[in-house]
Amino acid sequence: MKKLLSAAIIGFFLFQGALLWxxxxxKAADFPSKNLExxxxxxxxxxxxxxxxxxxxxxxxxxxxxxNIIIINRPGAASQEAATTIYNxxxxxxxxxxxxxxxxxxxxxxxxxxxxxxxxxxxGTVLVEPMVVAVSAKSPYRTLKDLQQAENVRVTLxxxxxxxxxxxxxxEILGIxxxxxxxxxxxxxxxxxxxRGDGDLVIYTYGSIRKLLKSKQLLPVLLMGDxxxxxxxxxxxxxxxxxxxxxxxxxxxxxxxxxxxxLPSDRLAYLRDLLWKTMNDDEFKAxxxxxxxxxxPMNGEETEKALAKVLNQYDKYRPVLEKYxx
Amino acid sequence: MIEWGLxxxxxxxxxxxxxxxxxxxxxxxxxxFGAIPGLSGTTAIVVLxxxxxxxxxxxxxxxxxxxxxxxxxxxxxxxxxxNTPGEPPNAATVIDGYPMAKKGKAGVAxxxxxxxxxxxxxxxxxxxxxxxxxxxxxxxxxxxxxxxxMAMLGLCIIAVVSGGTxxxxxxxxxxxxxxxxxxxxxINSVLRFTFGIQYLWDGIPVVPALFGxxxxxEAIVLLSRGHAxxxxxxxxxxxxxxxxxxxxxxxxxxxxxxSSALGTFIGAVPGVGGTVAGFLAYMQAKNTCRNxxxxxxxxxxxxxxxxxxxxxxxxxxxxxxxxxxxxxxxGMAVLLGALTLHGLDVGQDIFVMHLDIVYMxxxxxxxxxxxxxxxxLSLADKVAIxxxxxxxxxxxxxxIVCIVGSYxxxxxxxxxxxxxxxxxxxxxxxxxxxxxIALILGxxxxxxxxxxxxxxxxxxxxxxFVTRPISLSMLVLIVLxxxxxxxxxxxxxx
Amino acid sequence: MKREELVFNLFLLxxxxxxxxxxxxxxxxxxxxxxxxxxxxxxxxxxxxxxTIKNRTRDxxxxxxxxxxxDLDAPPQGSNAIYAKKEAVIILWLxxxxxxxxxxxxxxxxxLYLFLFLYVFAKETWKVSLGMSxxxxxxxxxxxxxxxxxxxHEGLLF
Numbered sequence: 015m016k017k018l019l020s021a022a023i024i025g026f027f028l029f030q031g032a033l034l035w036x037x038x039x040x041k042a043a044d045f046p047s048k049n050l051e052x053x054x055x056x057x058x059x060x061x062x063x064x065x066x067x068x069x070x071x072x073x074x075x076x077x078x079x080x081x082n083i084i085i086i087n088r089p090g091a092a093s094q095e096a097a098t099t100i101y102n103x104x105x106x107x108x109x110x111x112x113x114x115x116x117x118x119x120x121x122x123x124x125x126x127x128x129x130x131x132x133x134x135x136x137x138g139t140v141l142v143e144p145m146v147v148a149v150s151a152k153s154p155y156r157t158l159k160d161l162q163q164a165e166n167v168r169v170t171l172x173x174x175x176x177x178x179x180x181x182x183x184x185x186e187i188l189g190i191x192x193x194x195x196x197x198x199x200x201x202x203x204x205x206x207x208x209x210r211g212d213g214d215l216v217i218y219t220y221g222s223i224r225k226l227l228k229s230k231q232l233l234p235v236l237l238m239g240d241x242x243x244x245x246x247x248x249x250x251x252x253x254x255x256x257x258x259x260x261x262x263x264x265x266x267x268x269x270x271x272x273x274x275x276x277l278p279s280d281r282l283a284y285l286r287d288l289l290w291k292t293m294n295d296d297e298f299k300a301x302x303x304x305x306x307x308x309x310x311p312m313n314g315e316e317t318e319k320a321l322a323k324v325l326n327q328y329d330k331y332r333p334v335l336e337k338y339x340x
Numbered sequence: 341m342i343e344w345g346l347x348x349x350x351x352x353x354x355x356x357x358x359x360x361x362x363x364x365x366x367x368x369x370x371x372x373f374g375a376i377p378g379l380s381g382t383t384a385i386v387v388l389x390x391x392x393x394x395x396x397x398x399x400x401x402x403x404x405x406x407x408x409x410x411x412x413x414x415x416x417x418x419x420x421x422x423n424t425p426g427e428p429p430n431a432a433t434v435i436d437g438y439p440m441a442k443k444g445k446a447g448v449a450x451x452x453x454x455x456x457x458x459x460x461x462x463x464x465x466x467x468x469x470x471x472x473x474x475x476x477x478x479x480x481x482x483x484x485x486x487x488x489x490m491a492m493l494g495l496c497i498i499a500v501v502s503g504g505t506x507x508x509x510x511x512x513x514x515x516x517x518x519x520x521x522x523x524x525x526x527i528n529s530v531l532r533f534t535f536g537i538q539y540l541w542d543g544i545p546v547v548p549a550l551f552g553x554x555x556x557x558e559a560i561v562l563l564s565r566g567h568a569x570x571x572x573x574x575x576x577x578x579x580x581x582x583x584x585x586x587x588x589x590x591x592x593x594x595x596x597x598x599s600s601a602l603g604t605f606i607g608a609v610p611g612v613g614g615t616v617a618g619f620l621a622y623m624q625a626k627n628t629c630r631n632x633x634x635x636x637x638x639x640x641x642x643x644x645x646x647x648x649x650x651x652x653x654x655x656x657x658x659x660x661x662x663x664x665x666x667x668x669x670x671g672m673a674v675l676l677g678a679l680t681l682h683g684l685d686v687g688q689d690i691f692v693m694h695l696d697i698v699y700m701x702x703x704x705x706x707x708x709x710x711x712x713x714x715x716x717l718s719l720a721d722k723v724a725i726x727x728x729x730x731x732x733x734x735x736x737x738x739x740i741v742c743i744v745g746s747y748x749x750x751x752x753x754x755x756x757x758x759x760x761x762x763x764x765x766x767x768x769x770x771x772x773x774x775x776x777i778a779l780i781l782g783x784x785x786x787x788x789x790x791x792x793x794x795x796x797x798x799x800x801x802x803x804x805f806v807t808r809p810i811s812l813s814m815l816v817l818i819v820l821x822x823x824x825x826x827x828x829x830x831x832x833x834x
Numbered sequence: 835m836k837r838e839e840l841v842f843n844l845f846l847l848x849x850x851x852x853x854x855x856x857x858x859x860x861x862x863x864x865x866x867x868x869x870x871x872x873x874x875x876x877x878x879x880x881x882x883x884x885x886t887i888k889n890r891t892r893d894x895x896x897x898x899x900x901x902x903x904x905d906l907d908a909p910p911q912g913s914n915a916i917y918a919k920k921e922a923v924i925i926l927w928l929x930x931x932x933x934x935x936x937x938x939x940x941x942x943x944x945x946l947y948l949f950l951f952l953y954v955f956a957k958e959t960w961k962v963s964l965g966m967s968x969x970x971x972x973x974x975x976x977x978x979x980x981x982x983x984x985x986x987h988e989g990l991l992f
Binding site: 376379507508510511514515517518521525527528530532533535556560563564565732733735736737739740741743744747748753756757760763764767768771772786790793794 | 838839842843846849850853856857860861863864865867868871872874875878879881882885917920921924925928929931932935936940944947948951952955956958962966970974977978
């Protein structure tokens with residue numbers, strides 16, 4: 015009995031040691047050699063999370079057997095927590111995540127977060143989402159002209175971080191005198207406030223606002239970030255058509271996937287290829303169709319170029335943002 | 341209106357093979373997740389979603405809704421046994437549930453919680469069904485003024501739970517409110533009270549703080565005083581206790597009705613936060629029941645009100661989720677994601693295009709409560725034995741469960757530190773009789789009160805607080821709640 | 835007893851004052867409500883302190899405790915002075931657990947701590963200590979690591 019006990023104790027501690035020792039010792043010659051970690055900066059259920067999980071699911075078949083993709087939700091500070099984690103992870107290609115751009119650039123402009131979006135290794139983008147300027151059905155405004163002539167347009171939003179940082183820039187470019195009502199807990203609440211009549215105008219991604227547009231509780235005014243009109247709302251003009259081509263270049267939400275800087279070039283190429291194959295996978299496309307989630311895949315290089323252009327625009331409009339953020 | 345034929349066939353689908361398997365397994369998984377502090381019904385859905393990929397949507401929704409619904413009941417178990425709410429909404433159950441356990445009545449409390457949860461869940465879902473046609477008008481009636489009043493109502497509960505130590509209760513509440521201001525000021529995006537620590541940018545996380553204050557503080561007490569949770573000369577838990585719990589709960593059917601209605605309405609308004617539901621129901625119970633001096637000392641009605649409201653609120657939360665795609669609670673947000681993942685579009689159409697899914701969600705919600713109740717009640721007396729185990733075994737396990745639970749939330753060590761710090765704070769508060777629930781309420785509601793107040797003032801004049809009917813009635817309620825005990829107090833002195 | 839309570843009250847006071855001072859540097863709109871809340875709480879805390887100092891006799895306090903003995907927040911039975919040492923020891927163990935977890939990671943710290951605590955502090959037997967450590971560890975491992983894929987903190991030293 016005593017012998018059994020000692021054996022158990024020794025075995026137990028050996029087991030402990032083995033758990034910690036083994037993974038560290040695997041030679042990193044093959045890639046990937048362990049599970050991939052995909053970080054999402056939001057709680058489960060949201061848009062970024064949904065796209066990530068779907069991509070992860072269909073990516074499995076392109077990965078070697080035994081290698082899984084694990085989605086890790088790390089909400090915090092509007093995705094900055096996740097960004098920091100990804101950026102500072104070991105650049106061996108096993109850690110990456112989805113980045114809401116250019117929302118994550120704003121903290122970089124004004125504070126000093128522990129990441130630099132200009133140095134992220136971009137694998138690609140699954141969706142470049144246009145944004146819609148919409149008015150509440152309860153407001154007196156219907157067209158862009160109405161808004162531009164108004165004395166005070168109430169805009170509801172959550173705050174000036176994340177994708178909503180685009181709101182003051184848009185108001186500036188369009189020449190609308192806006193009063194911002196911040197403090198809503200999420201995009202849902204902000205849109206609901208507008209539907210209620212507590213706000214006149216909201217600006218959100220097409221995907222988020224679609225349901226309320228269809229139920230006509232919010233009415234579309236302008237489409238930004240897409241050069242062609244949306245088939246579901248053919249009467250909504252694009253920014254370029256309305257004479258504000260600059261908006262189309264500045265405003266859009268990029269759901270881009272990227273990893274830490276300085277990834278070895280062969281691994282970067284592998285991951286870019288992996289993502290590209292997944293985004294063009296028939297099953298993935300079928301899912302997107304069924305789930306009514308738009309996709310507009312861009313590969314790694316295209317992503318780099320597009321983002322650089324957008325970030326330039328933001329630098330240009332820094333003074334506008336400074337009024338609201340510091 | 342209600343398509344009975346479809347309702348019936350949905351019920352059949354749930355009860356036949358393979359539906360019944362999913363109902364049972366979902367409920368059990370949900371209960372276990374709810375009962376483990378740090379996990380919740382929401383976590384259960386997150387884990388189950390990847391496994392639902394191949395399934396037909398109705399089956400998937402059955403499984404997920406069953407797990408989610410059972411989770412809210414599961415959370416009552418540790419709340420009663422070890423002073424730790426399994427999920428934040430169960431926090432109000434702690435107020436009377438744990439004192440009952442200390443008196444050796446854990447079995448009764450568990451029985452009551454199971455019964456109240458089930459009945460509350462049922463009533464909540466029925467009210468939800470009835471509200472579907474008026475959902476639009478209902479949601480439009482709640483604006484910033486109403487949110488502020490609701491937060492204020494919630495803060496009034498501080499006075500209610502503080503009993504004889506009102507001053508200390510107010511201090512604790514005020515402290516909680518100050519702590520809730522840590523992080524980004526929601527209106528100006530100004531960082532407050534973070535002292536340069538990025539971790540604090542999102543504020544002090546409520547769940548680890550809750551664990552620390554209630555559970556760890558309690559564990560330290562148990563270990564230092566050397567006695568088990570249940571006081572020494574109390575009877576061991578028994579089947580009879582559980583049956584007593586059920587009986588007493590059913591006798592309080594009107595209380596359950598009131599509490600569930602309250603819970604459903606609160607759940608239906610997005611932005612309020614369901615955690616308040618339990619507390620508001622508790623306060624409502626204390627103020628409307630006779631002989632309420634025993635509230636806070638182990639009155640079963642406190643447990644009944646809180647648990648009924650808790651489960652009812654999820655029924656309410658379904659409304660804005662399905663009607664607008666705006667989740668009524670964080671759990672609903674995940675459910676929404678699941679619906680999307682299965683290609684189901686929410687919005688007004690869902691009631692037309694996918695009525696079968698809606699009905700399945702409701703059926704599953706009802707079914708899981710029945711399953712959870714049956715399982716919960718049969719195991720209640722066995723589980724209650726926990727309260728008799730010596731503290732040296734229970735104490736360290738509580739420490740570890742809380743720490744791991746706190747970490748599991750967001751994979752951050754910071755949450756663990758918060759848990760420990762609040763644990764020490766909770767213990768000290770216990771020693772000097774500062775009501776911990778008051779601090780929790782302040783922490784939960786301070787931010788919301790500030791935000792809605794500022795938003796309301798940004799939007800219009802302060803008169804709106806009294807000209808809007810719902811806001812006005814809540815204001816009157818608050819005044820009454822504060823005035824009546826004060827008058828009574830001065831009358832007594834005279 | 836009374837002295838300890840005053841120390842705790844002073845601690846709360848210090849925290850509040852600190853927050854109020856820091857609050858001053860924020861923009862006017864952002865600091866208004868925290869300021870009002872903070873000042874009110876401060877005032878109340880001072881009142882509490884005054885009360886505590888006034889309650890000269892310990893009996894007064896005991897009497898209050900008796901009537902609220904069943905509360906959730908009833909102070910633990912027995913005089914605090916007797917338990918002070920044990921209390922300190924337990925708190926040290928708790929802090930030790932945290933430090934252990936931080937330094938060597940959850941997976942080793944949990945069973946190790948449980949074993950040490952049960953065997954050394956609680957003076958349980960070999961078998962019970964080992965059984966509990968392995969048992970609890972196994973449950974946590976299965977639930978949190980295997981099923982939930984929680985990325986367990988690996989500790990600084992390993």
